[in-house]
Each structure stands twice: as C-alpha cells, then as structure tokens.
Amino acid sequence: MASSLTRDELADALGRVADGDRAAFRVVYDATSAKLFGVVLRILGDRQTAEDVLQDVYVTVWSRAGGFDAGRASPITWLATIARNRAIDRLRTRKPVSRAAPVEVLETVADEAETPAEAVEAASERNRLNGCLNELDARASDAIRTAFFDGETYETLAARAGVPLGTMKSWIRRGLLRLRQCLER
Structure with a gap:
C-alpha cells in the first residue's frame, strides 16, 4: 500500500525506475497498485477493463518515470493523474457492452471484499x-x-x-x- 512508503521513498523509487531498475519498479507497483486500481475502477466501473488500463498505466510509468518531477507534484498525484487520464482515454474509445453474465458464473467468482482491517x-x-x-x-x-x-x-x-x-x-x-x-x- 502507498502508505507503507513515504513520499520521499516513493519519489526515490520512481527515480530508480527512470534508470531502468526493475526492483524499484516492483516497489512502486506494490506500493501504489491498489490505490491506482481504485481510481481506474471508479472511473470505468468495470473490473476487467480497469485491470487492462492499470497495466497500461504501469507501462506508461516504466517508460515515463524520467519525466516525474518531485518539485511539481507528489509521486502519488503524478501516478493518479496518469491512471485517471488512461481511464478517461479508455472511456472515450470503448463501445457499450452487455454486462449480463449467466448466473452459473457467480459460483466461480472469488470473494474480493476487503478485510475488516x-x-x-x-x-x-x-x-x-x-x-x-x-x-x-x-x-x-x-x-x-x-x-x-x-x-x-x-x-x-x-x-x-x-x-x-x-x-x-x-x-x-x-x-x-x-x-x-x-x-x-
């Protein structure tokens, strides 16, 4: 979760991502993916599409981490802006789809509810x-x-x-x- 890293630690990790450090990329992903997924899911309203967009977000982070400027924005704000923009881009391009699924599918869906903590x-x-x-x-x-x-x-x-x-x-x-x-x- 993002709260496990300080702002400076996350900014430092993004700097290392800009240098091609895969371990730093994993740190950024682990610290921010849940929060960014929430941003994307709230905009798109569809879990599968949100997962696809989140992947695009991290591809963008990998390729553009060098453009992050800690003097202009906090790391999470920079990341959330990328996530928001990717989600809006996807909204603009997607076609309406039927969301109805057979009832039998419900038996195989895992409970992804939050824990009480x-x-x-x-x-x-x-x-x-x-x-x-x-x-x-x-x-x-x-x-x-x-x-x-x-x-x-x-x-x-x-x-x-x-x-x-x-x-x-x-x-x-x-x-x-x-x-x-x-x-x-």
Whole structure:
C-alpha cells in the first residue's frame, strides 16, 4: 500500500525506475497498485477493463518515470493523474457492452471484499481526504471531486462553470497544492 512508503521513498523509487531498475519498479507497483486500481475502477466501473488500463498505466510509468518531477507534484498525484487520464482515454474509445453474465458464473467468482482491517484503513483515508477537500474553497473542491472521482475532463468542467480552460486548470492545480499540504500534515 502507498502508505507503507513515504513520499520521499516513493519519489526515490520512481527515480530508480527512470534508470531502468526493475526492483524499484516492483516497489512502486506494490506500493501504489491498489490505490491506482481504485481510481481506474471508479472511473470505468468495470473490473476487467480497469485491470487492462492499470497495466497500461504501469507501462506508461516504466517508460515515463524520467519525466516525474518531485518539485511539481507528489509521486502519488503524478501516478493518479496518469491512471485517471488512461481511464478517461479508455472511456472515450470503448463501445457499450452487455454486462449480463449467466448466473452459473457467480459460483466461480472469488470473494474480493476487503478485510475488516482494510475497510477501516480505507475509511480512515477517505475521511482524511474528505476532510481536506472540505477545507478547500467550494469551487476547487467541487472541481477536484468531479475531475478525479467522476472522471470528468477539465474541458467539460470549464464549460459547465462557464470559465476558460486555463482558469479551470488553475483552480484545480491550486486546489491540489492546498490538498497536498493538508494531507501532509
């Protein structure tokens, strides 16, 4: 889980990934895959598609780790942005599919529910994130929630708010900076 590594340790691991260090890539994957899978799954709503997109995310991380700049964003923010963008790209290209499956399939599906400890930890993280989001001004908080949790594009948000795209990007960027400061406390 991402919480097992500090921000600096994760940034260091990404730096080593940029140098082609496979062990560092495994560290990054192990520390972030559950969180990034959650981001992708929330946007796509389909487990199999989310797994495919998550693989694309890590291929991108492997090839673009050299572009990570710890001065511009936290490692998890950089990774979540890649995941969000890949998921939105997939949404734009996918065709509607029937999700109905035969009842017999249910007998073979493994229970992938969280353990009680994981549920408590996830709830704690959600509460902390929501608390920090609530400290932001409503405009930034709403834009961040809609962009990152609902998968809306910045263009759609700007059109909805009746502001230029650059303004919307500025609101979100400043909001993310304040959110990061809050989460680091």
